[in-house]
Amino acid sequence: MTNFLSLTIITSRESIFDVIQACMNIRTSVRPIFSYANRIPSRPSLAFSRTLFTSHRPPKNWKAAGASIATSTLAFAALANTHQIHSQAATEDKMAPVAASTNGQSTKPRHKVVIIGSGPAGHTAAIYLARAELKPVLFEGMLANGIAAGGQLTTTTDVENFPGFPDGIRGPEIMDKFRAQSVKHGTEIFTETISKVDLSSRPFKFWREFSEDSEPELADTIIMATGASARRMNLPGEEKYWQSGISACAVCDGAVPIFRNKPLVVIGGGDSAAEEATYLTKYGSHVYVLVRRDELRASKIMAKRLLNHPKVTILFNHVALEAKGDGELLKQLRIKDIKSGEERDLDANGLFYAIGHVPATDLVKGQVDCDSDGYITTVPGTAQTSVKGLFAAGDVQDKKYRQAVTSAGSGCIAALEAERLLAEEEEYENINEKDAQTHPNNADPSKAGL
Numbered sequence: 001m002t003n004f005l006s007l008t009i010i011t012s013r014e015s016i017f018d019v020i021q022a023c024m025n026i027r028t029s030v031r032p033i034f035s036y037a038n039r040i041p042s043r044p045s046l047a048f049s050r051t052l053f054t055s056h057r058p059p060k061n062w063k064a065a066g067a068s069i070a071t072s073t074l075a076f077a078a079l080a081n082t083h084q085i086h087s088q089a090a091t092e093d094k095m096a097p098v099a100a101s102t103n104g105q106s107t108k109p110r111h112k113v114v115i116i117g118s119g120p121a122g123h124t125a126a127i128y129l130a131r132a133e134l135k136p137v138l139f140e141g142m143l144a145n146g147i148a149a150g151g152q153l154t155t156t157t158d159v160e161n162f163p164g165f166p167d168g169i170r171g172p173e174i175m176d177k178f179r180a181q182s183v184k185h186g187t188e189i190f191t192e193t194i195s196k197v198d199l200s201s202r203p204f205k206f207w208r209e210f211s212e213d214s215e216p217e218l219a220d221t222i223i224m225a226t227g228a229s230a231r232r233m234n235l236p237g238e239e240k241y242w243q244s245g246i247s248a249c250a251v252c253d254g255a256v257p258i259f260r261n262k263p264l265v266v267i268g269g270g271d272s273a274a275e276e277a278t279y280l281t282k283y284g285s286h287v288y289v290l291v292r293r294d295e296l297r298a299s300k301i302m303a304k305r306l307l308n309h310p311k312v313t314i315l316f317n318h319v320a321l322e323a324k325g326d327g328e329l330l331k332q333l334r335i336k337d338i339k340s341g342e343e344r345d346l347d348a349n350g351l352f353y354a355i356g357h358v359p360a361t362d363l364v365k366g367q368v369d370c371d372s373d374g375y376i377t378t379v380p381g382t383a384q385t386s387v388k389g390l391f392a393a394g395d396v397q398d399k400k401y402r403q404a405v406t407s408a409g410s411g412c413i414a415a416l417e418a419e420r421l422l423a424e425e426e427e428y429e430n431i432n433e434k435d436a437q438t439h440p441n442n443a444d445p446s447k448a449g450l
């Protein structure tokens with residue numbers, strides 16, 4: 001039995017990267033749990049943390065930050081080693097195993113339900129499963145796909161359309177509440193990323209990041225709630241004005257005051273762009289749609305609606321070059337006519353990307369049916385995938401709505417379906433066992449003449 005410490009780290013925006021570096025250095029013995037309420041890492045520091053974490057190489061500004069990182073790392077590691085840090089003791093045997101594996105595949109714990117992902121879908125599934133006493137284990141990720149534990153909402157400021165919060169709520173704060181509710185009902189949460197799964201037979205096998213060479217852990221069912229991330233253009237100025245004028249979700253952000261009666265720009269030429277632009281006409285003074293090609297990819301009906309809208313101008317053959325602002329908010333977009341080569345500044349208080357999302361499905365690629373855009377396909381109206389026992393919830397299987405509340409809803413569906421499958425299988429096993437006891441010949445097909 002290996003003991004390990006579970007630490008709750010409260011950190012400031014400025015020192016988040018110090019802490020992550022510290023955790024990296026002592027990650028073998030410490031499993032950190034970040035409390036992210038009201039602690040959105042500033043963009044540069046988040047990017048910096050990712051560089052540290054993914055490359056394990058010093059980032060460009062290493063020298064400047066080096067001294068403080070080294071100090072905090074050493075201090076943190078020393079404290080951890082001497083068990084002086086305020087900590088929640090936890091041991092490996094608290095991992096909610098259903099049973100040690102009995103089929104010779106692994107001596108690691110076997111869980112009834114494992115949830116991968118920590119957005120609204122994952123936590124809603126966890127709440128339902130924990131209340132059903134199925135002891136769910138949830139892996140919230142360690143900056144998996146570059147997104148903090150808690151998911152996409154941790155990257156936004158105000159969430160105004162999640163029911164139950166009439167005054168709105170900060171994105172990180174609502175995810176803290178989701179997490180607290182999961183924990184309250186008994187979910188075991190690990191701040192680790194699952195890097196490999198084997199879905200070829202049940203129980204499924206899975207591995208945590210950096211433990212790929214060790215024995216797998218086992219899961220009777222898995223809920224994939226790994227989410228998606230919006231494609232971005234990485235324009236100069238984008239980091240600075242992201243969520244300060246730049247967004248990837250018109251439905252989420254369109255109604256906020258900074259966009260009211262102001263010129264807005266949508267980039268993209270497909271159905272999503274057409275939908276987002278039409279939606280934004282309710283709020284903006286005018287909506288420009290930047291399309292790289294000389295035609296829209298959107299369906300005929302959507303394209304027609306857009307072309308005929310009095311508040312919409314489509315700028316065909318145009319690309320964006322730079323996001324410009326006053327240091328606080330986006331004010332203009334530098335654009336280029338790729339046919340004439342002419343460049344100009346377009347007044348724009350809002351810039352909305354509608355160039356697609358990337359679902360986080362690398363983990364299961366080739367093992368489960370996905371659509372042409374990589375989203376896991378589910379049986380309509382359910383969370384069932386093409387692999388029995390694997391359920392998908394949230395943005396990873398939804399390219400249409402992509403909202404916190406729809407993700408939460410599908411998390412609930414996934415949990416109820418996992419619960420039902422496990423109950424059915426348990427019942428079936430019990431009947432077989434009983435049958436074998438009362439009619440011993442049935443247990444042995446050869447004796448039963450089969």
Ligand SMILES: Cc1cc2nc3c(=O)[nH]c(=O)nc-3n(C[C@H](O)[C@H](O)[C@H](O)COP(=O)(O)OP(=O)(O)OC[C@H]3O[C@@H](n4cnc5c(N)ncnc54)[C@H](O)[C@@H]3O)c2cc1C
Binds near residue numbers: 118253402
């Ligand atoms: C800037 C922004 C603002 C938004 N505003 C709103 C809004 O106001 N209202 C609204 O309804 N919706 C909003 N949305 C959309 C909403 O955030 C998403 O629809 C929702 O978060 C999707 O939830 P999810 O549970 O599918 O996963 P996500 O929120 O995408 O979370 C998935 C989590 O799983 C983790 N993960 C991924 N892979 C692994 C792995 N292998 N192992 C462990 N963990 C892993 C990720 O790191 C991530 O933390 C916004 C989105 C963005 C980007």
